Amino acid sequence: MLDIKNLHVAVGGKEILKGLNLRVDAGQVHAIMGPNGSGKSTLSYVLAGRAGYEVTKGSIAYNGEDLVALPPEVRAAKGGFLAMQYPVEIPGVTTMMFLKSALNAQRRSRGESEMDAINVLKQVRAKAASLNVSEEMLKRALNVGFSGGEKKRLEILQMALFEPKLAILDETDSGLDIDALRLVAEGVNGLRSPERAMLVITHYQRLLDYIVPDRIHVLAKGRIVAEGGKELALELEAKGYEQIVKDAA
């Protein structure tokens, strides 16, 4: 589903990713682990199409299509989803109105009919309960005054609502206490399916106790330096990044 080859990405003229290779197939959950500054967020942003993240070399293929050429909204409509580390607060737009606009924009882009407010609300409610997202949150301005946990839960709610084919979770565990982490992880696990690929980006092994990946890749200095099964996370936790990166060199 996702095939990244020799990817080089520069931000503000500085090269951050330096020849990254990664392949994720449908039905799989892969984790990207790495120390601060390794390029994890750069990878998530370049996959989502953020301006200012320039691909200088290499390729990203998504279901055989060149992803780099597509604007962010087209990637979303084609099934890409990035759960962000820092979801933005937008005063003046209610959460519910935002969800409806986004869902219908994606549907329009795919040539599907728009959903009316009542049907969107039904869909949202059905998914909100298990993520402990209250009606009151849906009426408030998007992410405004939400706690860290509430913001992350809303990200997962969107993921459930938009039903992406490729979901990327960028540091979804940061700022969560253990109960919130469990809730979010359950939400993510509920979305695992043979048609869906997931890329879980995290600094800590903790999240991977709850979302067990098929494969783990260690990112350091802009490249994948180690790969392995789920046991690699425990090794990382025991030895620390420094040792793993050194071993790989």
Add this chain to the structure above:
Amino acid sequence: MSVALALPTRRIEEWKYSDLAQALGEAGFGDETARVVLDTLPAGIESFDLDGASRPDWVAAYYGKLRGNSVSAISLAKARGGIAFRVPKGQVIDEILSLEFAGAGHVRALLVLEEGAELTLSERVGAETRNSGLEIVIGPNARLNHVRISPVSDAVQVEEISVTLARDASYRGHFANFGARLSRTELEIAVQGEGAEVELSGVSVLSGERHADVTTHVAHEVGRTQSAQLFKKVVSGRARAVYQGKVSVAHGANGSDSRQSAKALLLSDRAEADLKPELEIFADDVKCAHGAAVGDLDADSLFYLRARGLPENEARHLLIHAFLEDAVDGIANTDLRETVRGAVAAALDEVTA
């Protein structure tokens, strides 16, 4: 007389961003009298045609008495018509008083709310070149909600609204401006009674080469008074938005509380916003806050919305709406709030197209 009635020039500080003489050209405002057009007069309100003879006592007591600027002095001298309204003591009027300033020339209106009276005033502005003067007297414990909508025009439109508030009176005014060749809305508000409250808000959505200037002066003349101002501007093309807001707190007006905020979103390189909040404090125990900011749409917000599937133009549109929303949200009357929202949406379609 001719000296006193001269138009202000840009050399006068308050007219620095609005070149009235140049916009009017040699024709000036002329000597015509414009009209005040009324849908229907709600029951319970008394009115008097200012052109009529033998003015009643309440008109004689208040007409032309409030503090006004030099342009207002011209309309007082030249206008030969207009209407005065009175809401008698204790009358609560549910129906909206809906009036329009129409035609070219000078015109005056007077609105008196006696003690305990309550009213919602909807004011519309016709597209001709006009110099309007509106005086509003709000008696003790009386409340006025005022919404003024000024649609797009190519004319020169100046209006001064002078308001005076007695003890525990409340004035809530919203000013939606969509720009003219030159548009100046000036508010001269005297807070003269303890416990009185003023809440001003406004939006300007400007495109092309249009101009809209909102200039306010809120004078806290006594203590224990409150004022709040929130003005938002969206400026595109080569348009120009101006906000000048002066709050003055007099000697001894302790316990006054004033807040003032003006923000502008510039959607093109040649758009301009001049925001000038100003404080003049002569009292000791007061709370005053003011701020102004000019900027572009937030890049993080734009990316977030696009990453969730909203096309760029739709995302921009949503963010611009969101930017204006808190300034519209404060309109008390639901129908008028929706009318302003509709006018804003129509204007934004033109701006982002």
